[in-house]
Amino acid sequence: MIFYFSAQHELHAPTYEFFRGERVPCFESPARANFVHAELLARGHEVRAPSVDSSAVLAQVHSPRYLAFVQSAWAQWLALDAANAARQPFPSVWPVRTLRSDVEPANFVARLGLYSMDNGSPLVAGTWAAAKAGADAAMSAAPLLAQGERGVFCATRPPGHHAGADFMGGYCFLNHAAVAAQSLRQQGSRRVAILDVDYHHGNGTQSIFYRRADVLFVSIHGDPRTEYPFYLGHADETGEGEGEGFNLNLPLPAGSTAEAWFAALEVACARIDRHQADALVVSLGLDTYAGDPISTFALLAGDFDRLGARLQRLGLPTLFVLEGGYAAAELGVNAATVMDAFERR
Numbered sequence: 001m002i003f004y005f006s007a008q009h010e011l012h013a014p015t016y017e018f019f020r021g022e023r024v025p026c027f028e029s030p031a032r033a034n035f036v037h038a039e040l041l042a043r044g045h046e047v048r049a050p051s052v053d054s055s056a057v058l059a060q061v062h063s064p065r066y067l068a069f070v071q072s073a074w075a076q077w078l079a080l081d082a083a084n085a086a087r088q089p090f091p092s093v094w095p096v097r098t099l100r101s102d103v104e105p106a107n108f109v110a111r112l113g114l115y116s117m118d119n120g121s122p123l124v125a126g127t128w129a130a131a132k133a134g135a136d137a138a139m140s141a142a143p144l145l146a147q148g149e150r151g152v153f154c155a156t157r158p159p160g161h162h163a164g165a166d167f168m169g170g171y172c173f174l175n176h177a178a179v180a181a182q183s184l185r186q187q188g189s190r191r192v193a194i195l196d197v198d199y200h201h202g203n204g205t206q207s208i209f210y211r212r213a214d215v216l217f218v219s220i221h222g223d224p225r226t227e228y229p230f231y232l233g234h235a236d237e238t239g240e241g242e243g244e245g246f247n248l249n250l251p252l253p254a255g256s257t258a259e260a261w262f263a264a265l266e267v268a269c270a271r272i273d274r275h276q277a278d279a280l281v282v283s284l285g286l287d288t289y290a291g292d293p294i295s296t297f298a299l300l301a302g303d304f305d306r307l308g309a310r311l312q313r314l315g316l317p318t319l320f321v322l323e324g325g326y327a328a329a330e331l332g333v334n335a336a337t338v339m340d341a342f343e344r345r
C-alpha cells in the first residue's frame with residue numbers, strides 16, 4: 001500500500017501536557033509516527049511525501065480566523081516574551097455558555113482559549129508545520145483513490161479528529177479526515193463515508209459535517225458520559241437539517257470487550273453500505289488496543305487483522321488517516337496489521 005509520511009511531524013514535539021491534573025510527558029509523541037513508518041517500510045509498503053498543498057480545502061473545513069491563529073500562534077507567543085521559547089502556552093479561560101466567542105480578544109491566552117476546547121493540545125514552534133503536512137498528506141492521497149488505488153494511508157501526526165471548524169483539542173489542530181473527505185468530494189465522489197474507530201469520539205469531524213448529507217459520519221467510541229471528549233458522541237446525535245440521519249454514534253461502555261466492539265462495527269458497516277458511498281475515510285485510532293495507557297477497550301493485535309479484513313469487505317476506495325494510539329511501541333505493528341489485512345485478497 002502507498003502511505004504518506006512527512007519528517008515534518010518531528011517538529012511537533014511538545015515536552016509535557018496535563019493529565020488528570022498532573023503535568024506529565026506527552027502521550028502524543030514523535031515516536032508514534034516513527035514506529036508506524038518503520039513497520040510499514042519493513043513490510044514493503046511504499047512511502048511518499050505529501051506533495052499537494054491543502055490550503056484551499058483547509059479553508060473549507062476550518063474558519064479563516066482559526067487558521068490564521070494556529071499558523072501564527074507560536075510567533076505571537078514569542079512576541080510576548082523571548083523567554084517563552086522555553087515554555088509551552090496553555091489556555092486557562094474559555095468562552096463557555098453566556099460568554100461571547102464572536103469577538104476575538106487581543107490577549108493571547110484569551111485567544112488560545114477561544115480557539116481551544118481543552119488544555120490538551122500542547123503547542124510548540126513546529127506545530128503548524130507538522131499539522132499542515134498531515135493535511136497536505138490527506139490532500140495528496142485523495143487523488144490516488146480517484147486513479148484506482150484501493151487504499152492509501154496517511155501515517156501522519158499530530159492527529160486531527162478532535163479539531164473542529166474553529167478550535168483545537170485533544171492533541172488535534174487541523175482535521176485531516178475532514179480534509180480527506182472534502183477533497184474526495186472535489187475529486188468526484190458524490191457521497192463519502194467517514195468511519196472513526198478511535199477510542200475517543202471524533203467530535204471535530206462530526207461537527208464539521210453535522211449539517212451535510214453528502215458526508216456520512218459514523219463513530220465507535222467510549223461512552224462520552226465517562227470518556228473524553230465528554231461533551232459530544234451520544235447516540236441521539238443524528239445530524240441536523242439536510243444532515244439529519246447522516247450521523248451515527250455507537251458509544252460503548254468503558255471496558256467493553258472486542259466482541260462488543262466488533263458487533264458495533266457490523267452496525268457501522270451496515271450503515272455505510274446503505275449510504276452507497278463512492279469512497280471511505282477511516283479515522284484510524286489504535287487506542288482501542290488493550291495495552292493503550294489512556295483508554296479502556298480490549299482489542300488485541302489479532303483484532304486489527306480482523307478490522308482490516310472487515311473494512312476491505314466494504315469494497316470501497318479507502319483513505320486511512322492515523323489518529324490516536326498511545327502504546328507507541330505497538331502502534332507500528334497494529335497499524336501495519338490493519339493495512340496488510342485490508343490489502344489481502
Ligand SMILES: [Zn+2]
Pocket residue numbers: 198199200285287323324325
Ligand atoms: Zn483517541
